[in-house]
Amino acid sequence: DRPEVTLPPRKRLDIAFCPRDRRTHAHTRLLMEAEARMSRKAWTRAIDASDLVHGEVISIRTTVL
Structure with missing residues (x-):
């Protein structure tokens, strides 16, 4: 005979x-x-695109000025 073990609900x-x-x-x-x-x-990719656009804007500004 084995004794019956009652486990907590979470353990079951x-x-x-x-x-x-x-x-x-x-x-x-x-x-x-x-x-x-x-x-x-x-x-x-978003950072790379932002850097590319920023570089182009700076290039246009220096060309215009």
């Missing part, structure tokens, strides 16, 4: 959903990393 949920949660967390992590990577690329 962790045991019941553990494998599925791990896959879900791994998938979420991959999505978040991809989103962060795309955000960094977009930021870099």
Whole structure:
């Protein structure tokens, strides 16, 4: 005979959903990393475009003056 163990509700949920949660967390992590990577690329492109426009404006100003 084994004694019956009563686990807190949170622990029972962790045991019941553990494998599925791990896959879900791994998938979420991959999505978040991809989103962060795309955000960094977009930021870099925006800064590059801004620098290019700024350089052209300065060039036009010096040509006109």
